[in-house]
Amino acid sequence: QVQLVESGGGLVQAGGSLRLSCAAAGGTFSSYAVGWFRQGPGKEREFVAAIRWSIGLTSYADSAKGRFTISRDNARNTAYLQMNSLKPEDTAVYYCAAGRVVVDTRTPSQYNYWGQGTQVTVSS
Numbered sequence: 001q002v003q004l005v006e007s008g009g010g011l012v013q014a015g016g017s018l019r020l021s022c023a024a025a026g027g028t029f030s031s032y033a034v035g036w037f038r039q040g041p042g043k044e045r046e047f048v049a050a051i052r053w054s055i056g057l058t059s060y061a062d063s064a065k066g067r068f069t070i071s072r073d074n075a076r077n078t079a080y081l082q083m084n085s086l087k088p089e090d091t092a093v094y095y096c097a098a099g100r101v102v103v104d105t106r107t108p109s110q111y112n113y114w115g116q117g118t119q120v121t122v123s124s
Contacts, residue, residue, distance in 0.1 A: 014086060
């Protein structure tokens with residue numbers, strides 16, 4: 001069973017950057033899709049970005065395009081979410097997820113494993 005360990009959240013001013021990490025413990029990402037989701041206060045969990053590990057195919061929410069980049073490190077078995085030009089509305093708990101059979105990377109229910117979440121707070 002894959003366990004996901006996230007890190008990299010924190011407090012940053014608007015316009016700043018953060019990089020989130022998601023490491024796989026007890027398994028590898030090689031046959032998975034890995035996604036990043038976020039949940040702001042009083043909001044539903046929403047898709048941010050995803051990568052199909054074996055082919056490196058990426059997808060992004062409209063809110064993330066041009067500002068966020070998802071990437072992978074095969075040697076470290078770790079996925080990253082580089083977030084630039086952060087805005088106060090990006091404030092949320094960010095979750096990493098992994099799934100072996102993911103048809104629609106934007107749908108949370110298609111992911112089997114979830115991390116504990118990491119808080120990102122962007123001040124204005």
